[in-house]
Amino acid sequence: MLRRLHRWPGLLAAVLLLALSISGVALSVFPAMEAMSAPPAVLEQSAGDLAARVLAAHPTVEQIRRAPSGRITAYWFDGDRAGAAVIDPATGLDAGTADPSAVKGWLTDFHRAFLMEDTGRWIAAAAALAMLVLGLTGAALVAARQGGWRRWFAPMRGPVAGRWHGEVARVAAVTLILTALTGLWMTGATFGLLPDDAANPVFPDAVSGSVGLSPDRMPALAAIPVRDLRDLTFPYAGDATDAFAITTAEGAGYVDQGTGALLAWQANGPWARIGEWVYLLHTGEGAAIWGLLLGLLTLAVPVLAVTGVVIWLARRRVGGVLKGMAPAAMAETVILVASEGGTTWGFAKALGQALIQKGGRVHLAPLAPFAPDRFAKARQIVIMAATWGEGEAPASARGVVERMAALPPHPVARLAVLGFGDRSFPSFCGFAEDLEAAAQKAGWQALLPLDRIDRASAQGFARWSRALGDALGMALDVHHQSAPPRSTALTLTRRQDHGEAVQAPTAILRFALPRRSLIDRLMGRGLGAFRAGDLLGILPKGSQTPRFYSLASGSADGFVEIVVRKHAGGLCSGQLLDLMPGQTVQAFVKANPGFRTEGGSAPLILVGAGTGIGPLAGFIRANDRRQPMHLWFGARHPASDFLYGDDLRAWLGEGRLAGMATAFSRTGQRQHVQDRLRADAGQLRDLMAQGARIMVCGGREMAQGVRETLTDILAPMGLTLAALKEGGRYAEDSY
């Protein structure tokens, strides 16, 4: 509901809001320009003093106006020729032209009414209303995504467009809501929809009848500082029955031209006073710095509009709609999905469609925000949750485990959790396990025990669906084959072979970086930007299931590089090792934010063995800032599988790599990388004392050995790997 309320006003008003925001940003510069170009104010000057000086310079002056920016303009008549000029308050003399900027005038008309008078004003007001709805629903969505209002500024993860949308929204939301509200107020005032209680004093019944007192000797004008002045209209020349009319920030009144006494005064009412603030907050006029800040934050609107449309297009691609879906409050079966890459949505829709075909009332929704009390009629809730990072929740479902543990269970509905993951990760379906544990703790009734689907297995899902059917007392057998991800052809440009002599054929494969047009970039097509440590999914011929390889290069390097070891009988590794320059494979990139370098000056301890050197070599190659990186690398024999050996030596010379320690298992040394770490325990502790971060990459057994060794080495310092991981100082990519 919240998302729909956010989506439709957004898409409908996107173009209008773009026009309003861009003209608004341009207008925001004028208050600052005016404030800078206005002649300096005179400290503590009174309205009387200013009027006297202007009168001396322009004996036929009719009116003096002070803009919120501090700019003072005088208007007079020379015979029948109207004159006007910006005035220097110190001298009363002309200091510049009073002609309004044509650009500003055009921009203001465009911003207020798209150059269409009243019709345009209503359209602009509708756009402001859309922006208000977008701001409020958007803020609620950010809070839901972050796992609560208190986590508003907690780090955000997820796909690029979504992250940019969220990051920008959380900085600009308050200002955008304020701008929409003040804009709507100003429209209301223009159309007379708000009470008008601005001062409008009645002309005095009697005046002294004398004339000629100099304004600087008038007590009423002496009491008004120039900074409060808005408008001073002089009496009609030669008319002894006329009076000075004065308007200030507080109200308006009349002053006798013979005695200088205040003859009448009326203060502004509360609506007019609020109106003044609204005007200042919306335009920044009279508050130049606020105006510039406002302009800067309004730049968020184009960013939000573009990323919003990209998110919508991406959702349409993966999500789509479930035909015949019941509303949340009416559904018997509720399917909740936590997904990052979108494949889990495909399974959820297939299940939903099958249940609807059997006459069920089904509702399908994202897992977050988890609010079981919305499902008033639910008999069963099915959670389908993918695992990301290292056993973590997809970005969109962060905070749900905590929420689930804290909330009371649904009074009626029974729960089934189905995990989607990849058995080759150390924490297979870790997020689904956390959800199941939280549900048990909160006291949910189980519909089915936790089950896990490995690598989007169609067979695994069909088996689970049959078990679900049994639990629901119906025959169910749902078959869904997830579509292979959109892939791009990569052409091999170079291969370096290693390891043949030590029975570990391994190759460093380098592919050309395919070109992407601007349209491809905007639509998220083609190989996106990536960094070393992200994953390259390869679709081998004869299989729909991708195999993932850690990237040894970033897109900034201008090529795509992976390190592949041939596995006996391995379909994908076999095809890759047979590849010759000029030949292609189908591939796509997946971000792996849990395994990235963070820069800074603290040392980085890199530990890898075999093909695990890939991403580490990528980190070192990209180390232009010369962060102290220390590598511990294990292989079989220096003459055969010292991957990147020449490069590493060159990078040591260039200072990209600060230190390198190697361990070889098939030489006289007979050492594994863990043994070398143990031998270098003193150096490792020194580096840790300097705040070093550890990154480990390689096979699962090696990673296990490294963890045990590091645990022993770090224990005397009172450091545990769990605490280091929690603090972001230990990251592992094992396979």
Ligand SMILES: Cc1cc2nc3c(=O)[nH]c(=O)nc-3n(C[C@H](O)[C@H](O)[C@H](O)COP(=O)(O)O)c2cc1C
């Ligand atoms: C960077 C990355 C990290 C992953 N981490 C895990 C993990 O720790 N445990 C797991 O079981 N699966 C992990 N997976 C596998 C995904 O859970 C699996 O591909 C799932 O089907 C994705 O579903 P989705 O497309 O709906 O997000 C990971 C996948 C990627 C790309």
